[in-house]
Amino acid sequence: MIITEVAAQATPAMQVTPADWPGGYWWHWLFFSVVLIVFMLGMVMGAIYIERRGMGKMQWRRGPNRTGPFGVLQPVADALKVLIKENIVPGVADKVVHWLAPVIAFVPVAMIFAVIPFQNGALLADLNVGILYIVAISSIATVGVFMAGWGSSNKYSLLGAMRNVAAVVSYEIPLVLAIIGVVMFAGSLSMNQIVAEQEIPYILVQPMGFLLFFTAACAEINRSPFDLTEADSELTAGFHTEYSGMKFALFYLVEYAEAIAMSAIITTLFLSGWKGPWLPPWLWFIIKVLIVFFVMVWTRTTLPRVRIDQLMALAWKFLFPLALINLFITAIEIIVWPDASQWIFVIINIAIAAVLVLLWSKRFKTGWGRIEV
Amino acid sequence: MKFEHYGIGILKGLSVTILHLFRRPAVAQFPEYFLNVSRRTRGNELIWNREKCTGCATCAKSCPQGAIEIVTATNTVDNKYEVEKYQVDTGYCIQCGLCVEACPYDALFLGYSYERAKYRRNDLVQSDDALLESPARPASGYFHPEIAEKLPRQTLLIEKVAEKRKK
Numbered sequence: 001m002i003i004t005e006v007a008a009q010a011t012p013a014m015q016v017t018p019a020d021w022p023g024g025y026w027w028h029w030l031f032f033s034v035v036l037i038v039f040m041l042g043m044v045m046g047a048i049y050i051e052r053r054g055m056g057k058m059q060w061r062r063g064p065n066r067t068g069p070f071g072v073l074q075p076v077a078d079a080l081k082v083l084i085k086e087n088i089v090p091g092v093a094d095k096v097v098h099w100l101a102p103v104i105a106f107v108p109v110a111m112i113f114a115v116i117p118f119q120n121g122a123l124l125a126d127l128n129v130g131i132l133y134i135v136a137i138s139s140i141a142t143v144g145v146f147m148a149g150w151g152s153s154n155k156y157s158l159l160g161a162m163r164n165v166a167a168v169v170s171y172e173i174p175l176v177l178a179i180i181g182v183v184m185f186a187g188s189l190s191m192n193q194i195v196a197e198q199e200i201p202y203i204l205v206q207p208m209g210f211l212l213f214f215t216a217a218c219a220e221i222n223r224s225p226f227d228l229t230e231a232d233s234e235l236t237a238g239f240h241t242e243y244s245g246m247k248f249a250l251f252y253l254v255e256y257a258e259a260i261a262m263s264a265i266i267t268t269l270f271l272s273g274w275k276g277p278w279l280p281p282w283l284w285f286i287i288k289v290l291i292v293f294f295v296m297v298w299t300r301t302t303l304p305r306v307r308i309d310q311l312m313a314l315a316w317k318f319l320f321p322l323a324l325i326n327l328f329i330t331a332i333e334i335i336v337w338p339d340a341s342q343w344i345f346v347i348i349n350i351a352i353a354a355v356l357v358l359l360w361s362k363r364f365k366t367g368w369g370r371i372e373v
Numbered sequence: 374m375k376f377e378h379y380g381i382g383i384l385k386g387l388s389v390t391i392l393h394l395f396r397r398p399a400v401a402q403f404p405e406y407f408l409n410v411s412r413r414t415r416g417n418e419l420i421w422n423r424e425k426c427t428g429c430a431t432c433a434k435s436c437p438q439g440a441i442e443i444v445t446a447t448n449t450v451d452n453k454y455e456v457e458k459y460q461v462d463t464g465y466c467i468q469c470g471l472c473v474e475a476c477p478y479d480a481l482f483l484g485y486s487y488e489r490a491k492y493r494r495n496d497l498v499q500s501d502d503a504l505l506e507s508p509a510r511p512a513s514g515y516f517h518p519e520i521a522e523k524l525p526r527q528t529l530l531i532e533k534v535a536e537k538r539k540k
Contacts, residue, residue: 058390062398302386 032124036113043289044256048075050290051256051297058301079249087245090153097151102243102250105144108137109254112261117192119274119281130191131183134265135176138220141254142168145229145239148251152242160238163308164229167219170315175216177323181209181330182269195273203270204346208326208353210270212319217266219311221258223296225303226311263292318364322356409536410485412524413514415468418484419461420512421504425480428454435475440465459504463489464497473516482512482520
């Protein structure tokens, strides 16, 4: 009976906005909460497998291949191992902060998925300020990371956490400015509406925005080459040095859930979300998320870690001016040619993006001279 | 205008890593595959020739780890040393090969073995007849070019030296 109710509810929820929110709201809420948790955990498992296996292959090794066929059960084995490990808390740690930090890091990441549309209207809450909500919520995870660094009473933890805060504060700006270009083209802040407006994927209309967003997103979630927070050659493990057992597992989960969330946001904003021929929309969405995640793994394998001054220089001297210019160009295009075909903007914007990247990489300098990228 | 400095370097690196996806991995999966080791390798076992050995204990003196223990007695009839006990603790052996190089009578060789993990340290101690050469324990060509010459020629390319374990 419940299943039929849910199915009946799921169908009208396919509209852009659910028509009868008060009536079917709780079924909608329950259904999508379960779906989102299952989706997140499943995707994290898949992401860990893709990352370890893909990185292994790209580094000319095999990657995990012992547990199950082709090692697909490796994430399960890791999870089981970490679940039964002893939970060690340092004697001088701030116990409450140390205990709360993984939870505070985890909850915002889980909340991001609430506004990600799986297909037309299939999302937990179709907020009309969806992308703003994501920007606001995703920054809270940093508080969790900083609490972890502070609560551990360890110099490496604190250094890692401070680097994380510095990176997030700096990269939030190009990230948001890159989003605004998309929002101006779509004319809406709602994630579902942004996907519905994309006749051609915005990666073509906003190539500069995509590059900026991808770079800033990688820095925001501490993935290589910007993983200074847990630079293991300098800071042992950064902010989670003193964590073990289930708390460490939560941080591990956060790391990959953030990567999946950022992939989902990139998919929604730039790769036309659930749109696609032949396959069902939710499948298109998952495929695109995995492709974006694979590109993250690819860049992680290829690029070496940057220094902290290079990280800051990249944010403030490279991404920030480019994001501002991109924003102005987008605004001018929308005001001057409101009715022009988007294919014209595709050509213009790709050309502008190429010229801007070339110009700015020529001008780009860090404290000790040129960085050659 | 050199494009090396304008992001092309990143693209080159990305192409290298993506091409590795389709290459054969450069590693042999150990328990199933094992490396066909070099014919001049320094293995974890000593091969001892009882006939050539005079019991001079040069090997024991040259061993930096003190892993070789040799006990001799005087044979007054033949006017020579009689080896009563020749014992090697391979748990201490660092596979340096100094004993083989030191032996003035070419009575000592190194073996090929490298899979000698045991549960007890005592199991790593080999003595007397356990040290003799046998088909299961051939002598390596290390410091003995006359042995290395007779062994089949081999390549050390990773694709060629990995063999599937028969079982």
